[in-house]
Amino acid sequence: MVKRNYGYTLIEIMVVVTASLILLSMVTLNVVNLKPRTSIHTTITTLLSDLKEQQMKAMTGKESGGSASNYGIRFESDRYILFSGATYNPNNSSNFTVNLDDNLVMENINLPSSTIAFTALSGEYLNFNPLENSFTIRNTILNEQKTIIINRAGNVIAVN
Secondary structure (H helix, E strand, C coil): CCCCCCCCCHHHHHHHHHHHHHHHHHHHHHHHCHHHHHHHHHHHHHHHHHHHHHHHHHHHCCECCCCECCEEEEEECCEEEEEECCCCCCCCCCCEEEECCCCEEEEEEECHHHEEEECCCCCCECCCCCCCCEEEEEECCCCEEEEEEECCCCCEEEEC
16 A cells, blocks of 8 residues: 655745745735826826816806906916916915825926916917926826926927
8 A cells, every 4th residue: 555645845834835935925915006196197187178178168268257368277286276267366266276295296387477368269378488388297106207298279289
């Protein structure tokens, strides 16, 4: 009668446990970095949507105080503010502030008075200057940045 040994050796168990731990650590590191990676893309998508919304309000002649009005966005390092009128007024109660995630900052705000305003009814970029038509959003954790460039018509022509 032949005696058979069933089971696993200590070395086989150690190899499987080590491989499992390596795989688990790789997955964990990717999940930990998921929010910082997605936050810049989500913020840019939201910002571009808000930019188009402000332009559409100006183009459709949405009334603000009884007459068609300009609409715009003011950019600051940690937030942007949606406003109505040709210029930003910090005391206007209808301003709407959108705060950036803690790991995001606006830099190189190369816009006249740090604002983009759209002309009532035409929707064109008010006071457009081709030398002042961009801003950058940077992720401070991953050091990833995206520069947004806008043309005279108020369209985003590049996000790089």
